[in-house]
Amino acid sequence: MRKIMLIAMAVVALAMMGQRHTMKATMYYPGSAVGSRTASGDRVDTRKVNNYEIHWVALSPDMFRKGFKMGDTIVVYCERLPKLHLTKWVVKDKMSPRLHNYIDFLVPRKNHYGIPGRTTVEIEKVASAK
16 A cells, blocks of 8 residues: 555656746745754754755645655746746745735845745746655
């Protein structure tokens, strides 16, 4: 039974590759608490966020039901925002259950990606979590 489940999960992951999803996009900043963690359990290093060394996103829960999982790598398509267009991000967090079809970018407080308060982007999974 476990083998069948693993095969089914692999089929869903492969089906997701190459599919674009149009989503509402927002941004969030590292928490002020030392050692804040994401839903994946990873600790947010504010220094690395501010130096653009990590590119993490949170997805709304419905996207996990559609086959995304923690650790997946996505590429973002948004020609209106050249600093964000074609960048790769890793899924590390989950948003509130009340949100649907949302992506939230973890960005430095100075927001050099040019993301407005709310916009629309397309995402595509390019690599599955190991």
